[in-house]
Amino acid sequence: MAAEGLITISSSHGPEVTMNRFGAEVRGRGMTVFANIDHGAAAAAANCSLRPTDLLIFGNARAGTPLMQSVQAIGIDLPLKALVWQDASGVTWLSYNDPGWLARRHGLDETTKAAIEAMSESLKAIAGKATEA
Numbered sequence: 001m002a003a004e005g006l007i008t009i010s011s012s013h014g015p016e017v018t019m020n021r022f023g024a025e026v027r028g029r030g031m032t033v034f035a036n037i038d039h040g041a042a043a044a045a046a047n048c049s050l051r052p053t054d055l056l057i058f059g060n061a062r063a064g065t066p067l068m069q070s071v072q073a074i075g076i077d078l079p080l081k082a083l084v085w086q087d088a089s090g091v092t093w094l095s096y097n098d099p100g101w102l103a104r105r106h107g108l109d110e111t112t113k114a115a116i117e118a119m120s121e122s123l124k125a126i127a128g129k130a131t132e133a
Contacts, residue, residue: 005101007123011084011092011131015052018092019084022130023056029122031060034079052086063119067103067112074106080123094131096123 002008011018023033035057043050059079068075082096099119103112 005098005105006095007098007127008093008095009127009131011094012133013092013131015054015084015086015092018094018130019054019056022082022084022094022126023058025126025129026056026058029126031058032079033058051088052084052092054084056082056084058082063115066115067108070108070112071106074102074108077102077106080119082127094127096127099123 013021019036023036026033033056035055037055037057039053039055040050043053057079058081064078064080068078077097080096080099082094084092084094086092099116102108103116108116
């Protein structure tokens with residue numbers, strides 16, 4: 001069952017290539033990468049097993065700040081995050097929060113609609129570049 005507000009698409013590439021492509025596209029669009037958390041490596045360091053699971057935290061203050069000026073609590077969901085993970089059958093997936101869902105979750109009003117739509121289109125394009133052959 002898919003989580004509400006989560007967009008998940010399959011990748012034509014393995015986890016490492018998918019994340020590298022995603023990160024490069026984020027940087028290429030002038031966004032900041034704040035952190036990259038390799039959950040799989042952390043699990044291995046704790047002597048636990050986990051299929052590849054890698055989280056990228058990224059964003060752009062020019063895009064996110066107006067949303068927080070509208071409803072400051074949306075800061076719990078910003079900066080944006082993307083998770084690249086591999087399922088038990090070896091398929092690589094890319095997941096990220098739908099900005100429209102975030103807007104509804106936090107009760108953003110119509111004044112942020114254009115920013116949310118731009119964020120949605122940008123994420124869709126970045127995800128496509130990262131996952132398509």
